[in-house]
Amino acid sequence: MKNFIDISDISLKDLKKILNVSTKRKIKRKNLNTTEPDKDLPLKGKLLVQIFEKSSLRTRLSFYISMKQLGGDVLTLRPDEIHLGKRNETLFDTAKTISTYSDIFLLRSKDHKKILDLKKHLQIPIINGLSPDSHPVQVISDIFTIEEVTKKKISNLNITWIGDSNNVLNSLIQASNKFLFDLNIACPKEYKPSNLILKLNRKSKIKIFHNPDDAIKNADVVYIDKFVSINDKVNKKNKLKKFKRFILNKDLISKAKKNTFILHCLPRGSEINNELFNSSQSKVWQQAENRMHVQKSVLLYCFDKLR
Template identity: 45%
Template structure:
């Protein structure tokens, strides 16, 4: 049984195979036949249960459509639809019910601890749709997007500027697993997980912490960013935005990167905060490619989990 919980937990070769499978399936995708099943898969006639404790546009659409294109079906449940985490039913009992009715589960939640606890109780595959610690599905589609626009990501230079959040943690893991350099520039107090950084260091990852964002983006092939204030953040918003004001991806920042550098963003975006409108809507932006590639990445992930 294959869980897809974090990039650090999956063999490098397996991750590369998943990306290549996403590329292969994307070639057979027809935008005019969005629910057509183009070929057989491990998800044929299977049920994907999607549990959303934290809502999302791209995650909901991409997983739902991915499963349909693989020949399977989906059921969506949110926090109000079930007993999970409410104390009315033990998580052990809930896991038994989920396992008996479903073939695979996608869980998008606030707590990474909840994800790990559920993974230990299910006897079917579990996919991390996002937690407060990581967002591996996003980074898989980001690698796919980078390679479509720039060629192999191996040996590339990527900069992350802004808030050091769950996506940053997955970017660190991706840098190690896909062998690229990652420059991280975040203000003090908003750094990514020390545990993840220590893991990357033990794996001899090419991770550079550079306080000055201008130095971090110098000559890189891609600049990555995310919202400064995420859903559920329990922070002083005014204080956080003040700390991050010099970490905006704008024309000056992009001019310091390589001439053909691309701009990547998880979405949704706050124009005028972490990124200027001229960058996210400009020619160097590949954010809409990233969003579309969630679909193709999800198909490959689901198929791998059910192998």
């Protein structure tokens, strides 16, 4: 039994195996319809229970389809219809109940500590479907997309992140610490990564820029995300004003390499213009589809069935 909570928890060997198995299984599904199961049915009879305390589209759909394709089943519960440590039931009792009735648990939480606390009490694997601290299932699938598009290992590439220091960036920094790829971060001074996340990932090859023109110069991949997250409790007008010069448009992307491509984990806002988002340089929909292929390998990893 293995958990998937943070990229930093997982060995480089296992991360690479997740990517390799994803490639093999994606090829094998070429002529199958969406809900047709994989021939080997590795998770037949297994039940995934998932709970989302925050809104979710891609993570919810991709894990649902992933589990179905692997031969398992899925039950999605609403946080307002169960206890999950609230009212008169402890987190321990909730965890024991979930462990009794299911085989694996996914939680998208407003509190990273809740995921860590549940891990202590669950007798089944837990997957972090996003927390304020990290988004590991997004980033491992993004690495898959990067290597699929470039046909190169990410350790030989230069990735530029444009945007806020959020949960996705935290996981990307952890990934840089594992795979040792160059990571340029472009953001206003007051929105740079925390000293703690940088200290915990000292091996990572990170450079921080406050001028996006400099950050993008040698980029093989430009990864942009919303400047203001859905649950960001800030003055949104002021924040967007500070990020104005970081908007990804044709002028900015022209300063990168000619074959540079763009990633965005969605949903999008005003941080990228429509023309560029819908251009051939954008690999956003390939990125979104690959969530499903890679998360199948994440599930297999948790069950110790990566083959």
